[in-house]
Amino acid sequence: MAYSDRVIDHYNNPRNVGTLDKSSTEVGTGLVGAPECGDVMRLQIRVNPETQVIEEAKFKTFGCGSAIASSSLATEWIKGRKVEDALAIKNTDIVKELSLPPVKIHCSVLAEDAIRAAIGDWKKKNGVAETVESTAAAQ
């Protein structure tokens, strides 16, 4: 179990840990994974209704170091992006940034799923049509 320095850094100093008010219309919540599988990510975004910019992103993750690092990195990347731009983040980008080994690729997939789920929730709340191609292609 050799972790990359980037994974260790995110694990030791996770960015944007916390909880947003999930009842707020500005907030989208994505809860992905399952306890039986050993990882659950909750990623939340607060979107500015005027600009569609993700002004705040928070996460909590139950999972291995790579899962924690993937979700921490995801919040860092989506913060300040417009919703549509955040959807452009691919799990492969996370794999590259964190130098994840093959057995940990599912952590990055889960992080991508979490971003999509949070944005999907926000869109649903705000009556924004779902973009057609957004069903995440795993791996």
Add this chain to the structure above:
Amino acid sequence: MSTVASQVEVPAGVSLPIYMDNHATSPLDPRVLEAMMPYFTTKFGNAASRNHSFGWEAEQAVEKAREQIAKLIGATAKEIIFTSGATESNNLAIKGIAEMYRERGNHIITQVTEHKAVLDTCKRLEKYGYRVTYLPVKADGLIDLEDLKRAMDDKTILVTIMAANNEIGVLQPVREIGKLCHEKGVIFHTDAVQAVGKVPVNVIADNIDVLSLSGHKIYGPKGVGALYVRRRNPRVQIAAQIDGGGHERGMRSGTLNVPGIVGLGKACEIAYEEMDNEAAYLRGLRDRLKNKLESELDYVHVNGSMEHRLPGNLNMSFVYVEGESLLMGINDVAVSSGSACTSATLEPSYVLKALGLGDDVAHSSIRFGLGRFNTQAEVDYVAAKVIDIVKKLRELSPLYEMVKEGIDLTKIQWAAH
């Protein structure tokens, strides 16, 4: 900003990293190394060389080791066969008995939390036409003797059930199992790798016919083990699985690993003399660790029976924290986890699952394996560190937050991936 990195102070007298994984392997006792050294250098003879002093010297050393091992388990020296380790001992016992008694029957009974050296061997025999019953265990990790009774039939030739489990340290009721076997005329083999030298094991009192043990779990060297094979009441016969030269009464050919055997013998001698005190010492350390963890953390639970357990074993689940992430936070402490992420198969521990634990709890488990060279100061440091990291990871855990809010996690539709 939240941070997981730990700031727990290292007490005086503790040097890092701390080894607390003594079920995986144990450090060599310096007294064992001292006994072995001459057999690497000046006393290098082949124990099978019958016609010069080098051979005699080696043979004498081997016979002394046989005595030392036999004494520890209540056997006689002639009943000890040397092997390369417990995996080989288990293979030799199970395959050797299956082959030797094939005409009498083809049924073998084992149980689900055995080591893979037993389970995989039984699986192979199934391919060759043997029938294997895998007994379940109760929530405390022990088998039900009634299940064993029911499983026995007129084709049963062998019962193989471990003395102590390597993950949860649970001690099976070996004496009662052996008694049942003897009543039915069935051979009883036990993988006693984790038990020998840690708790009293006596092949006569415990009705054991064949027993596997290993050097490196008892502060001896790796690459050496032994198989006890009963010679009287009943006399057990084993078909050799390695041919060539007829060493070890024809049961296991191959030049003997003399330094290893000397080390195994010395390790057994030390265990014989020190086991009682050491067990009390380790039980004290183990209970101290357990009490500290339980008093500072909620949602922790011990896996397996506390009553029927090795003194140095503690297997605990820190629910809502994933095991590998916990190991990462306590990276200056060597322990093991039942988490899937730490296993080659990406499956959580089959032993913990056999206790009826959910996968989520298995993912959260840590095995602490205390040994001869651990100190109270180390236990205090490990406890403080685990408490610190578990608390921090729970601040990061959506599950812990949900449970604290009163949400029933079993009612959520999880998207399994």
